[in-house]
Amino acid sequence: MSKNKKVMVGMSGGIDSSVTAYMLQKEGYEVEGIYLKLHNRTDDYHESNLGYIDDVAKFLGIKYHILDLSEKFNKDVYEYFVNSYLEGTTPNPCVQCNRNIKFGAMLDFAKEHGASFLATGHYATTDGKFFYEAEDKTKDQSYFLSQIKKEALPFMMFPLSNYKKEDIIKLGANLDVAYKKITEKNESQEICFVETVYTDVIKRHANIDQEGDVLDENGNVVGKHKGYAHYTIGKRKGFTVKGAQIPHFVTKLNPKDNTIVVGKRESLEVNEVLGDNLNMFVDDKKFSCGVKLRYRTTTTPCDVEIVADKALIYLKEPAFGVASGQLAVFYDGNKVIGSAFIQSAK
Ligand SMILES: Nc1ncnc2c1ncn2[C@@H]1O[C@H](COP(=O)(O)OP(=O)(O)OP(=O)(O)O)[C@@H](O)[C@H]1O
Numbered sequence: 001m002s003k004n005k006k007v008m009v010g011m012s013g014g015i016d017s018s019v020t021a022y023m024l025q026k027e028g029y030e031v032e033g034i035y036l037k038l039h040n041r042t043d044d045y046h047e048s049n050l051g052y053i054d055d056v057a058k059f060l061g062i063k064y065h066i067l068d069l070s071e072k073f074n075k076d077v078y079e080y081f082v083n084s085y086l087e088g089t090t091p092n093p094c095v096q097c098n099r100n101i102k103f104g105a106m107l108d109f110a111k112e113h114g115a116s117f118l119a120t121g122h123y124a125t126t127d128g129k130f131f132y133e134a135e136d137k138t139k140d141q142s143y144f145l146s147q148i149k150k151e152a153l154p155f156m157m158f159p160l161s162n163y164k165k166e167d168i169i170k171l172g173a174n175l176d177v178a179y180k181k182i183t184e185k186n187e188s189q190e191i192c193f194v195e196t197v198y199t200d201v202i203k204r205h206a207n208i209d210q211e212g213d214v215l216d217e218n219g220n221v222v223g224k225h226k227g228y229a230h231y232t233i234g235k236r237k238g239f240t241v242k243g244a245q246i247p248h249f250v251t252k253l254n255p256k257d258n259t260i261v262v263g264k265r266e267s268l269e270v271n272e273v274l275g276d277n278l279n280m281f282v283d284d285k286k287f288s289c290g291v292k293l294r295y296r297t298t299t300t301p302c303d304v305e306i307v308a309d310k311a312l313i314y315l316k317e318p319a320f321g322v323a324s325g326q327l328a329v330f331y332d333g334n335k336v337i338g339s340a341f342i343q344s345a346k
Pocket residue numbers: 009010011012013014015016017018034035036037038102119120121122188
């Protein structure tokens with residue numbers, strides 16, 4: 001029952017994309033894999049991933065391509081990541097990777113090679129016009145997909161969207177030894193190029209271990225911190241506040257003079273957010289919806305006004321710990337209607 005349609009599957013060597021390839025083949029698609037080399041890690045990272053992919057490809061009898069996008073990844077994702085922290089904002093590298101790399105350059109490659117669709121093991125759904133949250137809310141990745149250009153959506157397939165991660169692991173473990181081996185390896189890291197903590201990556205490019213002053217909201221010096229790039233908005237540890245009886249939270253980072261501002265929990269409260277770099281799936285300029293201001297959080301009801309290329313987001317309930325650089329993703333129920341990068345909040 002061949003569907004006579006070629007689907008390229010982004011294969012990472014992990015269980016999700018390996019099962020994705022299997023499912024699509026079972027459905028009758030002609031499947032080919034693509035492995036992206038995204039960074040120049042010195043360990044055997046790529047060799048190890050390709051070992052797993054090769055075994056899966058042999059089991060399925062499919063061919064796969066290796067595409068070196070490390071230069072583009074370095075510019076669009078890695079440098080952006082490092083620079084954001086140095087500028088005192090909190091980057092979202094997976095969002096940039098999805099937009100520019102996976103559903104940018106990898107999609108172009110898939111189309112050039114005659115594929116009708118590009119499939120990945122992301123947990124989300126699409127109907128070609130919108131993204132929707134995945135059934136398994138604990139794994140949902142719609143937040144990270146919300147900056148993808150709308151022209152890319154008709155080519156995207158997420159076959160895992162109706163499953164739970166544990167079902168995928170069970171399916172893999174019982175399928176073949178090529179899959180079983182993958183289920184037995186460690187789960188991949190949250191950010192593929194961060195092997196330990198993000199500050200280890202930043203340290204390769206700048207001396208971030210420079211002690212600085214901790215300020216209160218009136219500009220008074222109240223303590224010391226170990227270098228502003230070690231902190232993100234809402235963090236409550238790793239700095240001193242003289243005589244403090246209750247927890248203090250980081251509310252602002254000042255890269256220019258290497259100071260950080262701290263305050264009580266109330267000072268993290270935000271009622272208005274300004275977003276830029278809009279990516280909208282609807283044309284409305286004024287609407288009410290729910291907004292997620294970071295990953296793994298519930299939506300906050302809000303009114304949104306789009307003015308030129310900015311989104312003015314008026315929250316109907318206060319949010320806490322909103323960081324510039326993260327995404328504000330607009331949801332109508334479980335449907336993603338657009339997103340913007342958080343420029344400022346008050
Ligand atoms: N290096 C890569 N080359 C090609 N596709 C990739 C690569 N890394 C990730 N992908 C695709 O993007 C999807 C989501 O990536 P993510 O890093 O969130 O992986 P994951 O949920 O751990 O999935 P997997 O178990 O397949 O690694 C993967 O399922 C895969 O289809």
